[in-house]
Amino acid sequence: MPAPERQVHLNLFIFGSGHHKAAWRHPDSPAERMGDIGYYEELARTAERGCLDAVFFADGHAAGAVAEGPWWFLEPLTALAAMARATERIGLVSTVSSTFYTPFHAARMLASLDHISGGRVGWNVVTSMFDTEARNHGYEAMPAHEERYARAEEFVDVVLRLWDSWGDTALRHDREGVFADPGLVRPVHHRGEHFRVDGPLNVPRPPQGHPVLFQAGASEQGRALAARRAEAIYSVAYDLAGAQEYYRDLKSRIRRAGRDPRSVAIMPGLVAYVGSTEEEARAKQRELDMLLPVEESLRQLGMFVEQDCTGWDLDGPVPELPPLEEFTGPKGRYATVLRIIESERPTVRQLLGRLAAGGGHRTVVGTPEQIADRITEWVDDEGADGFNLMPPSLPGGIEDFVDHVVPVLQKRGRFRREYETRTLRGHLGLERPASPL
Amino acid sequence: MPAPERQVHLNLFIFGSGHHKAAWRHPDSPAERMGDIGYYEELARTAERGCLDAVFFADGHAAGAVAEGPWWFLEPLTALAAMARATERIGLVSTVSSTFYTPFHAARMLASLDHISGGRVGWNVVTSMFDTEARNHGYEAMPAHEERYARAEEFVDVVLRLWDSWGDTALRHDREGVFADPGLVRPVHHRGEHFRVDGPLNVPRPPQGHPVLFQAGASEQGRALAARRAEAIYSVAYDLAGAQEYYRDLKSRIRRAGRDPRSVAIMPGLVAYVGSTEEEARAKQRELDMLLPVEESLRQLGMFVEQDCTGWDLDGPVPELPPLEEFTGPKGRYATVLRIIESERPTVRQLLGRLAAGGGHRTVVGTPEQIADRITEWVDDEGADGFNLMPPSLPGGIEDFVDHVVPVLQKRGRFRREYETRTLRGHLGLERPASPL
Known part of the structure; x- marks a missing residue:
């Protein structure tokens, strides 16, 4: 009997009115609803329907x-x-920066949210990136990469210890005795290089024990943190070869860290344009690309490639660019530009559109069957355990995906037809960490 | 024609299963629901019904x-x-500590909550008090009172400037132009003694302009901050004379700060036991007092009065205590004990009960009419503009209040029969601060 085919994991990465920078410019976009919590609740309910x-x-x-x-x-x-109360089963993952919060705040808010949602919370640990952010929180500039990751390592350790500072059975509600057993609520007495935290937390242990740790480490230190701590990974992968390299490296690091690599889902970003025909999908992509303000986009592209692009013919091929090794500016974005040109041979406008929607992330355009194929291929070929969906436009992009791609995956036996568990940890097949108290 | 009688303002101060320390020990208490958001939503809906x-x-x-x-x-x-989505009109006031947050976090979370709730948020500014709290956020001990208030002054200034960093009309959603007008989104470039914050905020201006500022200043520095910034004040007042002293002092400070004292509601805490007869109300109080664990309570009382109380007769009068000036321990709590003994002549158990429910806060026991009388008396005699209700037990205490006391106040024309506005600022009769941009 062949092994059952591996199940796919899928998240909806919510971002404004979609991941294509021009999505809000569409006449039907929800641009006016960006501050309306009802909009985000509807997105979560659509994702939960799927x-x-x-x-x-x-x-x-x-x-x-x-x-x-x-x-x-x-x-x-x-x-x-708020979204926790508009849904019943779907997981809820929040990014929280280890550079700008204290571990006590982060542990407490995530624990509170895990109680509110009945065990559906994930924490995407990031160290943040921009000086403009640092200058909103008292720094003169962003601490160096190495320093941020050293802080993050200690930060995560302290948060986990705070979640464990209440035993699972600490709450007694014994009306003639104790509300909680003081012997099962213990200080953590952390003294580290970055933090001093006495504890215990002022929130009982979260329903999941620990909210699920997400991480998106790409750098050496990011990968090391992910290997040691991440329970799910959001990654960037442009093509299968790159995805496999990352997948192999991370799974092997996780194994070396003494953890089970199968338990950690690696989920690259996926920008999918879904149409009932391939041509319809391409038309959707074209429609968004046409909404990009041309001058501004060409100006930005000019910065990435360090030359004046304002005269480039939008509907012609991209003029030849110098190879990566001859380029003297920031290489990351330039490499993405070269890779898109090489593998997709886009017109200038298509290149602008690709950069405007997901950039270095995998992008697929096609029918529900084609997209389901692309998804399962990577899972079967060990490039991914699933995907963090980055719909170019919302809410349409996730409605199309849920109504048309998910049923194909379900018919193929690759995706759940209903939730089998009530917690995010359950959906991801992760064990609940035992209480040390 | 006589001036219309002043309207009463009322908040529900939510605290666990009630403000009486033994409330959770009652067989019918919601002790098991302290982590269940549905419980708090029900409390908010009850308060909104009132x-x-x-x-x-x-x-x-x-x-x-x-x-x-x-x-x-x-x-x-x-x-x-979550509670914002379970209610439609009632205000939602959160305490946020200026000692433990950064101004950017506070401004952002409160602004986000104001958008989520459609303009119903208040911020109770506190500087926090305990070393145990400080040691959870990196301090060795709590910064001195003066230092905390200096930080709080600067903190509030920065938060207000961040809320104002987006003009009211900054959002354009102009699909062929700009999403927001960059000329109406401006940095704040704050450089102060405690904070460096460049801004602008990453949340557009809150629906209320500024969420409503609550403060509970009792010290000299607290009163100074309240006079300059508070738009509503939560205070502690044991009796009318004390309430009037505070009321006069604060209103006069607010006037001297160049603000309209009538616009700032002063709302002392109120612990109300409501019964259909006075005897029923007293029985409710007695029932809670009987739930107090006697040994522990006597031990605590012993610490407040610095003598061994363990032999005291629970149902006898409180033994004579030395006058305040002869007492060498911490005077605040001791003064409260003396005041309760002098004015209420309680048994030892009644004293324990009073200390366990509100302590120095005003406590009333009686029928709905009697409680309505007590409320309007203070408002008419310039001791208060309303009250922060601290029900000894929840949810019963607020259900009784809403079902029986509120209708009396409404019949007397002293309390709204329905909401006339949709924002907390509106309910409190406060103007919306104009956008400086």
Whole structure:
């Protein structure tokens, strides 16, 4: 009997009116609803209708270029608390920065949210990136990468210890005795290089024991943290070869850290344009690309490639660019540009569209069957355990996915038809960490 | 024509299963539901049924004596986000400590909550008190009172500037132009003694302009901050004389600060035992007092009065105590003990009960009419503009109040019969601060 085919994990990465920068410019976009919690609740309910593992919020601590689109609006922890009450089963993942919070705040808010949601919370640990963010929280500039990760390592350790500072059975509600057993509520007495935290937490142990730890480490230190701590990983993978390299490396690091690599789902971002025909899907992509403000986009592209692009023919092929090794500016984004040109041979406008929607993330355009194929291929070929869906436009992009792609995956036996558990930990097949008290 | 009688303002101060320390020990108490957001939603809906101005959450950053009752459980900002979606009109006031948060976090979370709730949020500014809390956030001990208030002054200034960093009309959603007008989203470039914050906030201006500022200043510095910034005040007043002294002092400070004293509601705490007869109300009080664990309570009382109380006759009068000036221990709590003995002539058990429910706060026991009388007397005699209700037990205490006391106040024309506005600012009769941009 062949082994049952591996189940796919899927999150909805919620971002404004979609991951394509021009999505809000569409006449039917929900641009006016970016501050309306009802909008986010509807997205979560749509994702839950599709039995997705979780909704996922990124986060940033600076306003960004407000002219060019909705960057941030509602703060994720408060938004997810409301969304928890509009849904019943789907997981709720919030990004929380280890650079800007204290471990006590993070542990407490995530624990509170885990109680509110009945055990559906995930924490995407990030160290943040931009000086503009640092300058909103008292720093002159962002601490160096190495310093941020050293802090993050200690931060995560303390948060886990705070969640464990109440035993699972500490609450007694014994009306003639104790409300909670003081012997099962213990200080953590942490003294580290970055933090002093006495504990215990002022929230009893979360329903999941620990909310699920997500991480998106790409750097050496990020991968090391992920290997030691992450229970699910959001990654960036442009093509299968790159995805497999990352997948192999992370799974092997997880194994070396003494953990079971099968238990940690690696979920690259996926930008999917879904149509009932391939042509319809391409038309959707074209429609969004056409909404990009051309001058601004060419100006930005000019910065990435360090030349003047303003005269480029939008509907012609991209002019030849120097190879990566000859390029003297920041290489990451330039490498993405070269890779898109090489593998997709786009027109200039298509290139602008690709950069505007997901950039270095995998992008697929096609019918529900084609997209389901692309998803299962990577899972079968050990490039991914699932995907963090980054619909180019919302809410349409997730409605299409849930109504048309999910049923194909279900028919193929690759995705749940209903939730089998009530917690995010359950959806991801993760064990609940035992209480040390 | 006589001036219309002044309207009363009422908040529900939500605290566990009630403000009486033994409330959770009652067989019918919701002790098992302290982590169940549905419980808090029900409380908020009850308060909303009574047209109360707001629900109010205190907050603390240390676990407290977990054996003796539910101190903290859900974190207020996350809990109130969920409660915002279970209610439509009632205000939602969260305590946020200026000592433990950064101004950017506080401004952002409160702004997000104001968007989520459609303009119903209040911020109770506190500087926190206990070393156990400080040691959860990196301090060795609590910064000195003066230092905390200096930080709080700067903190509030920065938060207000961050809320104002987006103009009211900044959002344009102009699909062929800008999402937001960059000219109406401006950095704050704050450089102060305690904070460096560049801004702008990454949340557009809150629906109320500024969420309503609550403060509970009793010290000289607390009163100064309240006079300059508070838009509503939660105070402690044991009797009318003390209430009037505070009321006169604060209103005059507010006037001297160049603000309209009538616009700032002063709301002392009120512990009300409501019964259909006075005897029934007293029986409710007695029932809770009987639930107090005697040994522990006598031990605590012994610490307050610095003598061994364990042999005291519970149902006899309180033995004579030395006058305040001869007492060498901490005077605040001792003064409360003396005041209760002098004015109420309680038995030892009654004294324990009074200390266990509100302590120095005003306590009333009686029929709905009697309680309505006590409320309007203070408002008419300029001791209060309303009250922060601290029901000894929940949910019963607020159900009784809403079903029986509120209708009396309404019949007398002293309390709204329905909400006339949709924002907390509206309920409190406060103007919406104009956008400086």
